[in-house]
Amino acid sequence: MVALAHKSPAGRIDVQQLTIRLGQGAQAFTAVDQLDFSVEAGEFVCILGPSGCGKSTLLGALAGHLEPAEGILRVDAQAVHGPSPDRGMVFQQHTLLPWRSVLDNVAFGLKMQGLGKAERRTQANEFLRLVGLEDFAQRWPNQLSGGMQQRAEIARVLINRPRLLLMDEPFGALDAQTRARMQELLLEIWGRIRTTVVFVTHDIDEALFLADRILVMSPRPGRFIEDLRLDFPRPRHSSLLTSPEFVHLKRHCLALLHHQDGRELPRLTPLGLPSDDFPPLRIAL
Numbered sequence: 001m002v003a004l005a006h007k008s009p010a011g012r013i014d015v016q017q018l019t020i021r022l023g024q025g026a027q028a029f030t031a032v033d034q035l036d037f038s039v040e041a042g043e044f045v046c047i048l049g050p051s052g053c054g055k056s057t058l059l060g061a062l063a064g065h066l067e068p069a070e071g072i073l074r075v076d077a078q079a080v081h082g083p084s085p086d087r088g089m090v091f092q093q094h095t096l097l098p099w100r101s102v103l104d105n106v107a108f109g110l111k112m113q114g115l116g117k118a119e120r121r122t123q124a125n126e127f128l129r130l131v132g133l134e135d136f137a138q139r140w141p142n143q144l145s146g147g148m149q150q151r152a153e154i155a156r157v158l159i160n161r162p163r164l165l166l167m168d169e170p171f172g173a174l175d176a177q178t179r180a181r182m183q184e185l186l187l188e189i190w191g192r193i194r195t196t197v198v199f200v201t202h203d204i205d206e207a208l209f210l211a212d213r214i215l216v217m218s219p220r221p222g223r224f225i226e227d228l229r230l231d232f233p234r235p236r237h238s239s240l241l242t243s244p245e246f247v248h249l250k251r252h253c254l255a256l257l258h259h260q261d262g263r264e265l266p267r268l269t270p271l272g273l274p275s276d277d278f279p280p281l282r283i284a285l
Ligand SMILES: Nc1ncnc2c1ncn2[C@@H]1O[C@H](COP(=O)(O)OP(=O)(O)O)[C@@H](O)[C@H]1O
Pocket: 022, 023, 031, 049, 050, 051, 052, 053, 054, 055, 056, 057, 058, 220
């Protein structure tokens, strides 16, 4: 039996005073501003925010693709400097190599580690089974549907047993039904491989359906304006999307995304009670 996950517990994130600036000269601007947060090993966190608020920038810094202007990022107490297969990234568009079979694409990370061909294939088949693609190992990437390509991409990243699975709107290009299926599949996979997931989205339903915790970002420069912990039971099913608790939290997230700087932040009230009876929400990060 192939071990699917990193030695646990692994994947704790500690970020202090993280500021990232982008652009050159007069065009330079602050993309994310003084973020402070921690993520427990094995937690599933969604970063929710409007388009352009700096979500991809933050994820790029966690991946090691971007150097912060200020602050420090640590994963399992080690400072992040540069990319590593230990922090696997899945984008909206897959990065499978078109001239390699699905199997060889998934096995590629192990080739980089110097493993022999037979071992690479055994492990790649195991990860293809994990994402439900065992019957498509010999296909070319362009013979797969969009959803299947993203499944292969997830297998390609997970075969490196990353401490962090970083996902940047990974299902954003898929149709609604495929997207819903992929969300359920991702939770199923995560149930088996309890790696830390940081999942970026601007879709409230997606964040509420997936996460243990949602960090909501303000418009640019991105700052966290809410740290929401969700205790919807798992496994989660589509019926959750119409439950009163879900709709209640969705309304709160909508208010946060529409919040204008300088105004008092919308506060989360217990379900069924009028909002004015409660003091402003304290944001503990
Ligand atoms: N390399 C770059 N140079 C200049 N501006 C950039 C660069 N990358 C992103 N931006 C800008 O920085 C802001 C934050 O971008 P991004 O992190 O991609 O936002 P999000 O993922 O939340 O939509 C956006 O306004 C975007 O246009």
